[in-house]
Amino acid sequence: MTPPESLSIFENLNVKENALLSAYTTFRLGGPCSLLIQCDTPEEVQQAVKALAQNKLPFILLGGGSNLVVSDQGLECIVIRYVSDTPRIEYHNDLITVSASTRLDDLALFAARRGLLGLNYTSGIPGSVGGAIVGNAGAFGQQVGDHLESVILLDRKGIQRKASPGELGFSYRDSKLKETGEIVLSASFRVEPGDAEKLLKEREETLNLRREKHPNLKTHPCAGSFFRNIEPTSRAGRRQATGWFLEQAGGKNLHVGGAKIFDRHANIIVKADETCRAQDVYELSLKMAELAKKAFDLDLIREVRFVGPFQKKVKDFSSAESFLIW
Ligand SMILES: Cc1cc2nc3c(=O)[nH]c(=O)nc-3n(C[C@H](O)[C@H](O)[C@H](O)COP(=O)(O)OP(=O)(O)OC[C@H]3O[C@@H](n4cnc5c(N)ncnc54)[C@H](O)[C@@H]3O)c2cc1C
Structure with a gap:
């Protein structure tokens, strides 16, 4: 596949031609893709997906690239990368709402600092909130799907819908989203008041344990x-x-x-x-x-x-x- 004749269909989005995917996976492996669209916000993903759908251009979506191996030959399609070093998180009435591009560990830190219970076990898991929801990431017997209140999804034509966890078919390290190909734009998690000091101490212990066990x-x-x-x-x-x-x-x-x-x-x-x-x-x-x-x-x-x-x-x-x- 060749990149679109004119990149103008992506207007002001952040695009990079012939991007080497090894730079965007934790394995540091993978050849080039014709075009990489870096999206930080739900609005940017929706804009990118609509432009791609209108021009019938196939794409795949990467989060933090921490659960995949990209071929040495690279990919013959456009890649949307939806992960950001700037956390986008809000908290109201025991609900944390977060963009799926936020790193999961940034979400864990946000909750721990505010003394909010329910997400501390995710401390140190690499990748984005979106990737964690799709793969129902977890640790210490808990998984992301257990704490989810709702998600905003985007289909491959760029149409949004709200879904409850029950609709996502969560099981061990799995969800229906792997089949539907829908994109998680943002998510809300239900949390409970707790003790920030205790949570931050627990978090440190978890991070130390992970440093001992993981590469x-x-x-x-x-x-x-x-x-x-x-x-x-x-x-x-x-x-x-x-x-x-x-x-x-x-x-x-x-x-x-x-x-x-x-x-x-x-x-x-x-x-x-x-x-x-x-x-x-x-x-x-x-x-x-x-x-x-x-x-x-x-x-x-x-x-x-x-x-x-x-x-x-x-x-x-x-x-x-x-x-x-x-
Ligand atoms: C050192 C290390 C330790 C790890 N420890 C754990 C652990 O304790 N527990 C655990 O569960 N996992 C663990 N993992 C695996 C990995 O971190 C998780 O699976 C993580 O949730 C993947 O998120 P990601 O954003 O990197 O997804 P990616 O690897 O980028 O993508 C994985 C899949 O999710 C899809 N995807 C990503 N974002 C979205 C989105 N917004 N909407 C729709 N689809 C999306 C992609 O298309 C792809 O199919 C570990 C990985 C490493 C490298």
Whole structure:
């Protein structure tokens, strides 16, 4: 796909031609896209989507880029990037309303500072509020969908609607939004009064724990846990860590090119050096899935999404040969 003949259809939006997507993902991987439209506000996303729809131009939407691997070949479509370093958050009558471009951790900090209960467990989770809602992000047994009051969605033609959490079909690390392709513009969360000092202390503890357990993105780019945890069994009665199974099976020794397993967590792939390609990550993920199948007869389900074309080298446990998703 070539970029639109004239960029004037995007009027005053912030656009960049031939943008390298590695700059916009936490894995620091991915080739170029013809055009990247940086949107900070719901109004900018709506303007961009309307212009694209009117001109029949396909696009995909990125948030913080912390839950995906973009192909080395890049993407043959326009990319809207909807994440911002400027938090847009309001609080009235026990409801926090936030633009989906706000970073989830900025939302957690906002709530903790004001002594508002309900979002502290999201401290330190990378990415945007929008990405967290779509993937029902969570930690410590809580997930974003549990605390949501409502969302404003935008369809692919640029039409808005308000939706309740019940309509979004939340389940573990999943929502119906992955299928519908609707964009989360903003969200409201219900919170309760609490103690700011206590919440900020708890937040520090959570951040310290995350620093111990998770890779430092500056030195070990990654997309967090690669596969979902294992469904609860009647005996265990709770979800079981995929990392534990992979570690027992010797998964920490797996690697492909510059893609390696994080030494403190067998369910995390890291970009170990600059030779690492997105294709390496793809192939390493297949090896991990194969190992879990052989050792424990487990069918792992990817949490991280592949975007764009990937070359299939070994048998994939999912049917798709390439993953131009959305
Ligand atoms: C070090 C590290 C630790 C992590 N820890 C956790 C954790 O504890 N818990 C957890 O759940 N996850 C964790 N993750 C994964 C990731 O942070 C979450 O999945 C996050 O919510 C993804 O948000 P994002 O904005 O980066 O989404 P992206 O990666 O940009 O996109 C993911 C998907 O969401 C869609 N999307 C993004 N924004 C919108 C929007 N506004 N509207 C519609 N669709 C949208 C994209 O199209 C894409 O399909 C971790 C990742 C890293 C790198």
